[in-house]
Amino acid sequence: MAEISTEMSTERGTENKLPEKVLQAINVVKSYGEGDTKVLAVNEVSFVVERGEFVALVGPSGSGKTTMLAMLAGLLSPTEGEIQIAGQNLTTMKEAEKTRFRGRAIGFAFQSNNLVPYLNALENVQLMLRLNGKLDKKGKERARELLTRLGLEGRLKNLPGQLSGGQQQRVAIARALVHDPEVVLADEPTASLDTERAFQVVATFAELIHEQGRAGVMVTHDLRMCRYVDRVVQMSDGRISRIISDRAEIDALAASGIH
Amino acid sequence: MAFYLAFKEMWNNRARFLLIALIVALITTLVLFIAALAEGLGSGNREFIQKLDAELLVYQDNVDLSIASSRLGRSKLIQIRRVPGVAAVGQIATSNSTILLPNDEEPLDVALLGVEPGAPGEPPVLAGEPLGRSRANEVIIDQRVVDRTGLQVGETLTLKSIQGTEEKLFDLLVVGRSDGRGFSLQPTLIVPYLTWDKIRPRGSGEISNNNEFISNLVAVKLIDPATLRQVGELLENQVSGVQAVDRKTAYESTPGYSAQQSTLDTQRYFTLFIGILVVGGFFQIQTLQKVAQIGMLKAIGTSTATIALSAIAQIVAINAIGVAIGAVGSLLLSLSFPPTLPIVFTGSSVISAVALLLIVGPLGGMVSVWLLLRVEPLTALGLAQ
Numbered sequence: 252m253a254e255i256s257t258e259m260s261t262e263r264g265t266e267n268k269l270p271e272k273v274l275q276a277i278n279v280v281k282s283y284g285e286g287d288t289k290v291l292a293v294n295e296v297s298f299v300v301e302r303g304e305f306v307a308l309v310g311p312s313g314s315g316k317t318t319m320l321a322m323l324a325g326l327l328s329p330t331e332g333e334i335q336i337a338g339q340n341l342t343t344m345k346e347a348e349k350t351r352f353r354g355r356a357i358g359f360a361f362q363s364n365n366l367v368p369y370l371n372a373l374e375n376v377q378l379m380l381r382l383n384g385k386l387d388k389k390g391k392e393r394a395r396e397l398l399t400r401l402g403l404e405g406r407l408k409n410l411p412g413q414l415s416g417g418q419q420q421r422v423a424i425a426r427a428l429v430h431d432p433e434v435v436l437a438d439e440p441t442a443s444l445d446t447e448r449a450f451q452v453v454a455t456f457a458e459l460i461h462e463q464g465r466a467g468v469m470v471t472h473d474l475r476m477c478r479y480v481d482r483v484v485q486m487s488d489g490r491i492s493r494i495i496s497d498r499a500e501i502d503a504l505a506a507s508g509i510h
Numbered sequence: 511m512a513f514y515l516a517f518k519e520m521w522n523n524r525a526r527f528l529l530i531a532l533i534v535a536l537i538t539t540l541v542l543f544i545a546a547l548a549e550g551l552g553s554g555n556r557e558f559i560q561k562l563d564a565e566l567l568v569y570q571d572n573v574d575l576s577i578a579s580s581r582l583g584r585s586k587l588i589q590i591r592r593v594p595g596v597a598a599v600g601q602i603a604t605s606n607s608t609i610l611l612p613n614d615e616e617p618l619d620v621a622l623l624g625v626e627p628g629a630p631g632e633p634p635v636l637a638g639e640p641l642g643r644s645r646a647n648e649v650i651i652d653q654r655v656v657d658r659t660g661l662q663v664g665e666t667l668t669l670k671s672i673q674g675t676e677e678k679l680f681d682l683l684v685v686g687r688s689d690g691r692g693f694s695l696q697p698t699l700i701v702p703y704l705t706w707d708k709i710r711p712r713g714s715g716e717i718s719n720n721n722e723f724i725s726n727l728v729a730v731k732l733i734d735p736a737t738l739r740q741v742g743e744l745l746e747n748q749v750s751g752v753q754a755v756d757r758k759t760a761y762e763s764t765p766g767y768s769a770q771q772s773t774l775d776t777q778r779y780f781t782l783f784i785g786i787l788v789v790g791g792f793f794q795i796q797t798l799q800k801v802a803q804i805g806m807l808k809a810i811g812t813s814t815a816t817i818a819l820s821a822i823a824q825i826v827a828i829n830a831i832g833v834a835i836g837a838v839g840s841l842l843l844s845l846s847f848p849p850t851l852p853i854v855f856t857g858s859s860v861i862s863a864v865a866l867l868l869i870v871g872p873l874g875g876m877v878s879v880w881l882l883l884r885v886e887p888l889t890a891l892g893l894a895q
Contacts, residue, residue, distance in 0.1 A: 326809060326888050347813065350887075354811020361806060367515075368803065369522035381511055382811050410522070426810075 272335075273466035274300040274323065274434050279332035281318055281489075292318045293329070294489040300434070300482075305460045305467040307477045310486035316470045317438060319486065323468060324357055324436050325349040337433040354382045358427030358465070360456070362439040365423040366411040372398060372422045373407040379430040390429075397425040401455055417448035424456050428463060435460060437469040441476060453479045478505035511812070512819035520824055527828055530792045534832020535839060537785040538867055541778055542840040543853065545863045548774035550852030554654075554692035555770075556761030558623070561691060564600070564630035564729035565738050567760040571751045575763035577604055582752070583722045589749045590728055595741035597733045600629030601703055601725035604693065605710040610668045610679070611659055617670065618658055621693035624706025630729035633700060635686030638663035642685070644704040649682040653690040654697035657849035663687050669699070671711040680709045694764075695852070730754070778863075782870050790874025793825055797878040804882060805889030818879050825875030833867045 281293040293315040300306050308316045321327035322334055325341045334341040336356055344352060353359075358379070366375045373394060380390040398407055401421040411419055420440055427435050437456065441449035453469070457479035460467035469480065477483050483501055485493040495501050520527045553560075559567065568590055573579040582601070591599045603624035608617045625631035627641035633650065634640075641648055651661055661667055661684055669680045682701065691698045701709070707723060732741055742754040755763070762768055797804075807817060837860065844855055 321888055324809065326886075350808065350811055350813050352811075353809065357811070359806075359810050361809075363802075365806065367518075367807070369519045374518070379810065381514065 271301045272299050273302050273337055274468065275333070275335040276319070276323065277333040277335070279319070279322060279329045279334065281315070281322060281327065282330045291489050293322070296332075296486070296489075296491055298484050298491065298494065300466040300468055302466055303461055303464045304482065305457050305469070305480045306482045306484055307480040308468055308470045308484050308486065309472065309474060309477065310492075312472070313488075314486040315489040316486050318489075320436055320438055320468065320470045323434070324359070325353055354379070355430070356433045358430065358432035358435040360420065360423040360427045360435070360437040360440045362442045366419055366426075368411050371408045371410050372403055372414065372418075375411070375422055376425045376429050379426055383430050385430060394425065394429050397429055397459075398422070400459075401425055415448075416443045417445075417452060420444060420448075420452045421455065424452065424459065428459055428465065431463075433466060435465045435467045437467070439471055440469065441471065441473060446475075449473065449476065474507055475505050477501055512816045513823055515807075515816075516820040516823040516827070519820075520827065527824075530789070531828050531832040531835065533788055533792075534785065534829055534867075534871060535836035537781060537788065538833045538836025538864070539840045539843075540781050541785070541863050541867060542837060542855070542860060544774055544778045544781060545859045546840075546844065546853040546855045548771055548778070549856055549859045550854040551695065551774070552767070552771055553690070553854055554695040554852050555764050555767050557690055557692040558621075558633075558698060559693075559757055559761040559764075561633065561689070562630065562729055562757060563634075563731060565732045565735050565756065566730040566742055566745070566754045567757060568728040568730060568745065568749075569726075569753045569755070569760075571753045573753075575753065575755065575760065576765065577726050578765075580726045581724050582726070582728055583724055585722065586749060586752060587725075587728055590730060590745060590752070593741065593745045593748050595733055595737050595744065596730055598630050598731040600626045600631035600729045601723065602631040602727040602729055603703055603706050603710075603723075603725040604727075605706070606694075606696070607699070607709070607711060608670045609655070609659060609699070610670050618655070619696055620655060621696040621698045622669070622706065622710060623693060623698055623700050624703035624710070624725070625700055627702050630731045631727075633688035633691050635688055638684070638686035640686055641700070641702050644702045645708075646702055647680070647682050647705060648685040648702065650686040650688055650700040651684055652688045652692070652698040652700070654692055654849075655699065656687060658697055667699075669709060671709055673712050678709075682709075728752075782866060785867065786870050786874035788874070789825065789829060789871045790877050793821070793875040793878035794881065797821070797881045801885050802889055804885045805887050808885065808887035814883055817882055821875070821879050821882050822872070825872045825878075829871030829875075830868060833864055833871065836867075837864055 277297050279293055279296045283290045283292060296319060308319060310316045318327065322329050329342055341349065367378065370378060376394040376398060377386055377391065380386040380394065395407065398404065401424060403418060403421055406414060406418060414422065441452055444452060453476045480501065483495040483504060484491055495504060568582065569575055570580040570582055587599055587601055590596060605622045606619065607622040608619050610617050627644060632641055635650055641650060649667065655661060663684050663686060665684050666681050667684060669682060671678050671680065703723060703725065732738060738756060745754045746752060804817060808814065841855060844853060847853055
């Protein structure tokens, strides 16, 4: 894969002196129902993701990791607690404000239906620039460079239907990063990929997050993907059961396989 | 952004969108043809009365404004003329007859109208001369007769009338040609009233009223058209046994006219309703098919307004393309129709039908916009509240 330009690396490198704690979840609770029927999907969850850090949110089905991700993205409001991104409190924002904020400060890669089917790979990536009014010459060049970096230089004009699952996910990664977001969120980005492609995709994702100094959070049930992250937040029954920051422990967890 | 997404999606799925545009085009064609048929049949019925150079039409009282039943003698005409506010009056007598055509062509049934030369009731001629004398064997033919027979000013036509039990032929000199003056869905011959009385079909025992010329209607031209209501009331008060109405009331009272028009209007509105359902159904299915994609767009920061505007732009554009194809296609198709078909595209009827289609088409699509507004961005994560 071609190297991304020096200009881009310098501009968005980890040397920026912006606040270190890019994403903060503070005592976040999400409950459904009331009284006897009350269900706590997320219970008193707090963690921080720093600039240039890639965190995996893992846990079995129903552990609350996707609900947590939805709250981090501002797609779901916590019942209690606070979510802060780049110093801005997401929980107090109105819906329209949150939508604008998502477009500006958050990059997404979803499990499926990631791309707009009638836009080609380049246009899908440029969509985020278009949303933010940054589709200038420089932005267009950056979109091309990212796709080239992700090995898709020959697929720029291909529609999503003409791309493999791995290629689609790489386009989604480029789209998640192209507009200089503060935070990059990924929901099971490897769920539909074979092992080899899954490793490739997450490795590239991690590389770009580190290189560009983003705060990344990936929800995954596949513990093998943890080998590329800096920290693992394990959830169980809506709570954080464990936070693993030690490299050796993370690698040991990754070696244990699928959750 | 909204228009970009709308255009890209339409272009990428152009076959699908073209298909729905063609369905809209067919609906447009149907609506336009029904409108044209309504106009054609309507004008064939009302044209003569509608274009009369008279503000009031006087009928015999208690005939339910039936032209065929109304009988007004010459004496009534004289009384009507004396009513203050009346500028001119003219008797109009109606009947049916048949023009015999050369070369074994099918005879043409026509309305035979007797009018007073130079009085209200005689149409202006576009070619030739107006009627001369009351007894002259002269005729003004309307454009509908010209379209069907090719007769020209200066030629002679042969009219066949059954009088008593005898079939009689009359030769009339075509002295003038008027614009379309359809009466009772027939082409029209306008002859001097005494000539009319001589050549019209009649039964053998038909009563002659002391040789007084009997007409069906009296056309009244007013000094001031704005005094229509007052003069009408005055006329009914001063002349016994008559009823005076304006032209619109007169032609709307023609037997079958209102029923025919309301039937065609019902068909037209029902077709528009089908159009709304078709456009609405298409866009609704399309929206349901892309709920996940819309959720994703909202999740990545696309505002609901942008997504809704994109959908509205598509609905309006597809509808407009369909209506344009339908309108142009209908007008081109109509060029191939023979003049005998009662299908008339008028500027106003086409514009009103097209405007209505442009408005009601998107109405159906509004349901899909409402669905779009309800899609939660959470669906992008496979969650929904």
